[in-house]
Each structure stands twice: as C-alpha cells, then as structure tokens.
Amino acid sequence: MITVDLVKRRAQYLVIVDDREAYTTWAELRREGRVPERRVVHVERQADHPDECAAQWDELAGSVLDAGSESLSLLAVSAASHAHAAAVVRHEYAVSNAAVRMAEVIDTHLKEGHRGWVAIRIADGASDGELYGNSDDAFAAQERPEECTYFQISPLVPWTTRMCEEHLEAMTHMRRHGCMVYGRPTCR
Template identity: 75%
Template structure:
C-alpha cells in the first residue's frame, strides 16, 4: 500500500459502485420512507500524473466492463479520503432517487389536473399522498413538519429531477442550519 493513500487530503477518487441490489428486501422496497442504498465495491485516489491517471481510468473501466454487469459503474468523486468518497457516492445516489421520487409525487397530482400544496419529506422525496389547499394546511397535517418541505403543485411551477435534487440538497442544509454545500454535517 502506498503510504500517501493514508494521508487525508482533498482529491479526486475513483469509485466502483454496484446499484444492483439497492433495495435489499421487498419490505425495504415498499417502505414509505425507503432510500435505496448504493454498494461501493472499490475506491482509490486518482493518480496525480495525467498519464498515470489515464492508465488508472482505463484499468478500472476495463474491470467494470469485464464484470459484465449493467449495475456496476465507475464514478469520479471529489473527497478527503477513501471513506469520504464512498459516503459521497452513496449520498449522491440517495439524493438522486429522492429527487425522482419528488418529481413522481408532483407529477401524479398534475396528471389529475389538480393544484395546491404538497408536503415532501426532505430525507426521501416522498409525501403523504395528499394535496392541500394552502401552505399552512400542508404544514398542519404533518406529524413532523420540520422533516418536510412544502411546494406548490401547479403547471406554473415546473419541477424537473435536477431542480428537485438541488432543492432537496438545499433544504437538507437549511434543516441543519448550514448554508454551505458539501459541509461536514452532510458528509
């Protein structure tokens, strides 16, 4: 092992992730506040020299291709250590799925041609399935109103997966009192 790998410093890391069994059981898949979890198979710090970096990328991407599994992917993650890189890869996956879930919730109401307010759980992008007449009604109906964010459902307020992802990320930081993306609390 290279002793340089033991030093924590911010760098690019290469992560091989397996998303095949993001939900481990049927109960996990149907649970209301489910968050699929990415399995991290391998992490290594990206080489500093461009030639070494290219060879490293080729070797790891070749390993992913040789495995023949569509669920494996090679990611580049900016992190302070191997463990931090794995955590970032898992978190990005969970936020990505929460954003898609939020879009599904909003779109389900829009498809019925109704508008109002919906309570979205910040942790997983899901909701209680109800559409409320106004913001205050949506808050009052929640057992844990601080765990939710409240958004208007209307064709005038389009939500894409990317905007939902950014919004949920921002609400996560706001919830714990931080306005800095990539803060230590969110790692």
C-alpha cells in the same frame, strides 16, 4: 525510510459502485422513509501522472466490464479521503433518487389537474399522496413535519428533476445547519 502523508487534501478518487440491491425487496421499496443505498465496492485515489491515471482508469473500467454486471459503475469524484469519496457517491445517489421521486409526485398531481399544497419528505422525495388547501394544513397532517418541505402544486410552476434536486439539497442544508424549525426556514 517510508514517509506517510497524513494531511488530507482534495484529490480525484475512482470509485466502483454497485446499485443492484439499493432496494432489497418490493416491501423495502414501499416502506416509508426507506432511502435507497448505493453499495461502494472499491475506492482508490487517482494517480497524479497522466499516463498512470489513464492506465489506472483502464484497469478499473476493465474490472467493471469483466464482472459482467450492469449494476456496477466506475465513477470519478473529488474528495478529501477514501471515506469521503464513498460518502459523496452515496449521497449523490440518494439525492438523485429523491429528486426523481419528488418530480414524479409533482407530475402525478399536475397530470390529474390538481392544485394545492403538498408535503414532500426531504430524505426520500416521497409524499403522503395528499393535497392540502394551504401550507399549515399540510404541515399539521404530517407525523414528522420537520422532516418535510411544503410547497404549492400549480400548472403555472412546473418542476424539473434538477429543480427538485436543488430544492432538496437546500432543505437538507437548512435542516443540518439549524436554519429550519419544524420544516420552515428560519434564516435567509
């Protein structure tokens, strides 16, 4: 008799992803609000036994190498299911790209010696390219102000890509859980 365990519990999953066509065209890259998407090719639960685990990793890594594509990667993530593992790697990719874009926006303004307030879209880390005198002006200028985060650009406060990632993650959490009204925090 075969038994099936339907209880979801966290485990390690091995995920093969393809980042080749995250953006399909230059127009897609430039379109406002377009978030690059990672394609998940294969997901499987990692074996529990160390020997099986090593053999499983070697087999999947070999498949990635045999494919001969530089856009394929093998990742290991902790998740509750196959679908959750796929969602985790897609989310990490989107946040990473948004953080890089946000850091580029900040660096561009800092290199030009600008000071002021900027509006950054939470979903993709991009901005409208404008600097504003204060947060209210930045907020008022946005078509969808609730989808942005607002902060001051100053050479006294440099932002790293990691800081951008943490900020976007916090803003995403606040939007999802109702802690923000029109792009501004409502809970502490």
